[in-house]
Amino acid sequence: MKFLVCISQVPDTTTKITFTPDKKAFNAQGVQFIINPYDEIALTRALELKEALGGTVTVINVGQTNTEPNLRKALAIGADDAIRVNAEPTDAYFVAFQIAEVAKKNSYDIILTGKESIDYNGGQVPTMLGEFLGLPSVSVATKLDVNGSVATLEREIDGGKEILEAKLPFVAGAQKGMAEPRIPNMRGIMTARTKPLAVVEPAACEMLSSSAQFDLPAAKGECKMIDPNNVGELVNLLHTEAKVI
Amino acid sequence: MAADLFQSPDYFNVDDLLTDEHKLVRDTTRAFVKKEVSPIIEDFAQRAEFPKQLIKGLGEIGAFGPFVPQEYGGSGLDYISYGLMMQELERGDSGIRSTASVQGSLVMFPIFTFGSEAQKKKYLPKLASGEWMGCFGLTEPDHGSNPNGMITNFKDKGDHVILNGAKMWISNAPFADIAVVWAKNEQGEVHGLIVERGMKGFTTPETHNKWSLRASATGELVFDNVKVPKENILPGVKGLKGPLNCLNSARFGIAWGVVGAAMDCYDSALRYSKQRIQFGKPIAAFQLTQKKLAEMITEITKAQLLCWRLGVLRNEHRATPQQISMAKRNNVNMAIQIAREARQIHGAMGITGEYPIMRHSMNLESVITYEGTHDIHLLITGYDVTGISAFE
Numbered sequence: 001m002k003f004l005v006c007i008s009q010v011p012d013t014t015t016k017i018t019f020t021p022d023k024k025a026f027n028a029q030g031v032q033f034i035i036n037p038y039d040e041i042a043l044t045r046a047l048e049l050k051e052a053l054g055g056t057v058t059v060i061n062v063g064q065t066n067t068e069p070n071l072r073k074a075l076a077i078g079a080d081d082a083i084r085v086n087a088e089p090t091d092a093y094f095v096a097f098q099i100a101e102v103a104k105k106n107s108y109d110i111i112l113t114g115k116e117s118i119d120y121n122g123g124q125v126p127t128m129l130g131e132f133l134g135l136p137s138v139s140v141a142t143k144l145d146v147n148g149s150v151a152t153l154e155r156e157i158d159g160g161k162e163i164l165e166a167k168l169p170f171v172a173g174a175q176k177g178m179a180e181p182r183i184p185n186m187r188g189i190m191t192a193r194t195k196p197l198a199v200v201e202p203a204a205c206e207m208l209s210s211s212a213q214f215d216l217p218a219a220k221g222e223c224k225m226i227d228p229n230n231v232g233e234l235v236n237l238l239h240t241e242a243k244v245i
Numbered sequence: 246m247a248a249d250l251f252q253s254p255d256y257f258n259v260d261d262l263l264t265d266e267h268k269l270v271r272d273t274t275r276a277f278v279k280k281e282v283s284p285i286i287e288d289f290a291q292r293a294e295f296p297k298q299l300i301k302g303l304g305e306i307g308a309f310g311p312f313v314p315q316e317y318g319g320s321g322l323d324y325i326s327y328g329l330m331m332q333e334l335e336r337g338d339s340g341i342r343s344t345a346s347v348q349g350s351l352v353m354f355p356i357f358t359f360g361s362e363a364q365k366k367k368y369l370p371k372l373a374s375g376e377w378m379g380c381f382g383l384t385e386p387d388h389g390s391n392p393n394g395m396i397t398n399f400k401d402k403g404d405h406v407i408l409n410g411a412k413m414w415i416s417n418a419p420f421a422d423i424a425v426v427w428a429k430n431e432q433g434e435v436h437g438l439i440v441e442r443g444m445k446g447f448t449t450p451e452t453h454n455k456w457s458l459r460a461s462a463t464g465e466l467v468f469d470n471v472k473v474p475k476e477n478i479l480p481g482v483k484g485l486k487g488p489l490n491c492l493n494s495a496r497f498g499i500a501w502g503v504v505g506a507a508m509d510c511y512d513s514a515l516r517y518s519k520q521r522i523q524f525g526k527p528i529a530a531f532q533l534t535q536k537k538l539a540e541m542i543t544e545i546t547k548a549q550l551l552c553w554r555l556g557v558l559r560n561e562h563r564a565t566p567q568q569i570s571m572a573k574r575n576n577v578n579m580a581i582q583i584a585r586e587a588r589q590i591h592g593a594m595g596i597t598g599e600y601p602i603m604r605h606s607m608n609l610e611s612v613i614t615y616e617g618t619h620d621i622h623l624l625i626t627g628y629d630v631t632g633i634s635a636f637e
């Protein structure tokens with residue numbers, strides 16, 4: 001069974017987010033990048049399935065050379081080989097298009113992504129990939145099992161869960177619950193040194209969107225405490241001051 | 246203990262001196278500590294119990310003898326990687342780092358360096374995985390700083406030897422499966438012997454009532470006419486340079502390890518001082534607090550650079566025992582001072598188990614004593630620069 005797992009890198013969760021002075025881009029100066037946590041879940045599930053069913057796990061990233069440490073980390077965790085599409089990941093359409101171009105040449109059985117990346121939170125790559133490849137796609141899955149040529153997936157829905165079946169090959173976005181991310185080990189780190197990491201040039205692709213401006217959310221206002229017996233004042237303030245009711 | 250919010254300081258961009266692989270090794274160990282050590286360590290330290298359940302995980306990530314080649318179960322990593330792992334483990338707790346130091350530097354290192362091929366094959370893979378745990382017996386009740394005076398001895402009996410004597414203050418002794426024991430033969434030469442649990446006459450009573458390294462088990466090794474097969478003697482070394490070589494490896498790890506403990510204290514103090522309000526201001530706004538914090542980060546930065554340089558030298562097989570002594574002494578002292586200042590910044594909260602400070606502070610009292618005391622390392626430097634020994 002051939003797995004392809006899409007890996008993006010995102011700022012470490014403790015990063016203080018700032019933007020460039022023209023507000024057009026995220027300021028990456030001094031920022032630590034980690035593997036997107038949902039992608040790590042996808043990778044772990046792929047490795048678990050590979051261990052149970054046999055096969056290979058390839059990881060892919062659309063990004064510049066600075067993503068290679070995180071691809072090496074994916075190899076240290078257990079992926080067999082890595083592909084980097086050498087381009088700036090400008091938007092979801094571009095990324096999905098590039099991954100689809102690679103996938104078309106390699107007939108993977110299961111393509112996994114995170115349900116979203118925790119930086120821009122677009123959540124569009126899994127469905128776009130399905131569309132480009134003409135494959136079934138489940139955008140958010142909390143569980144994934146494979147039985148022969150059919151996969152069973154679980155998806156959280158309002159007030160319950162939905163159990164889906166999909167024929168291989170398919171695309172799915174991993175959500176918390178699908179697997180518990182693994183910590184690599186020192187041997188894995190040493191073996192990752194010699195595992196293949198291929199760099200491919202991007203295919204021509206039109207730009208459909210670009211970021212015009214970024215703004216931080218407004219700072220939290222001061223907190224006003226109101227006596228629990230004074231509901232009238234609370235309603236009044238919510239109405240006249242906070243203007244939320 | 247409260248949630249582990251640790252963020253490592255790197256004031257001089259020391260990260261730029263590390264390879265991506267070094268950083269991955271460090272971050273991996275840090276992730277392990279956050280997941281497995283931080284949530285439980287305070288409880289185990291309070292109850293003075295070694296968290297045995299961590300052994301399997303430490304073996305799995307490769308924390309035991311990472312510098313031992315893969316063919317013997319290690320990972321074949323360099324010494325900077327080893328140092329960074331010790332830093333992260335000690336950031337969690339000096340006791341956990343001690344367990345890994347002993348296993349890697351004091352048990353696996355001598356077997357790898359001085360052992361026969363059969364000994365390496367028999368012991369190293371099981372020690373690397375944590376299936377077997379080891380301890381290192383050098384110190385005796387009456388011989389600490391002066392190990393050369395040791396009285397533990399063995400007598401030749403043809404295909405085996407008979408070992409007699411006692412070792413004291415031995416980390417991991419209470420649960421160790423094997424002990425690398427340094428003892429004198431009939432000619433008075435020091436040799437290393439691998440003593441296995443279960444050998445008749447060999448017992449390991451635990452040392453209780455420690456106020457330091459409470460999450461690490463310490464004990465004695467008692468040898469009462471223990472019959473040790475000759476094939477358990479390390480063939481590759483005789484004399485005190487055997488144990489001293491092991492101590493070099495372990496002291497190297499300590500020099501890095503204590504930087505982790507210091508970073509944890511600093512990180513906690515920095516966070517606390519920005520949150521704690523007194524006289525209408527965060528206490529971080531007062532000059533006296535800033536002096537403490539500024540001096541802490543300065544000392545941590547110097548220690549980090551010392552470690553990095555020592556790591557480069559050790560990777561090139563150029564680090565001298567004297568350089569390692571200097572780094573061990575300087576860095577442990579740096580960490581103990583920082584723990585003390587950090588404790589004050591936390592006020593009364595600093596004495597509780599809510600914060601890691603008091604635990605680090607107490608742990609470091611052992612670290613400043615074992616593997617050569619603070620003063621003994623000073624004498625080593627003194628001897629090195631003057632050429633005159635002041636030991637005796």
Ligand SMILES: Cc1cc2nc3c(=O)[nH]c(=O)nc-3n(C[C@H](O)[C@H](O)[C@H](O)COP(=O)(O)OP(=O)(O)OC[C@H]3O[C@@H](n4cnc5c(N)ncnc54)[C@H](O)[C@@H]3O)c2cc1C
Pocket residue numbers: 347380381382383384388389390391413414415416417457458463611614615616617618619620621624635636637
């Ligand atoms: C928690 C813990 C774990 C340990 N684990 C191990 C282990 O796994 N294996 C092992 O073999 N040992 C272990 N040790 C023992 C440790 O290495 C010794 O305690 C250390 O070497 C000091 O020996 P000592 O305690 O006998 O002190 P002493 O040698 O009696 O020293 C007492 C004081 O006298 C000073 N002093 C001694 N000689 C001189 C001198 N010539 N000039 C000036 N000052 C001097 C010392 O600096 C010190 O301040 C451990 C100790 C502790 C506390």
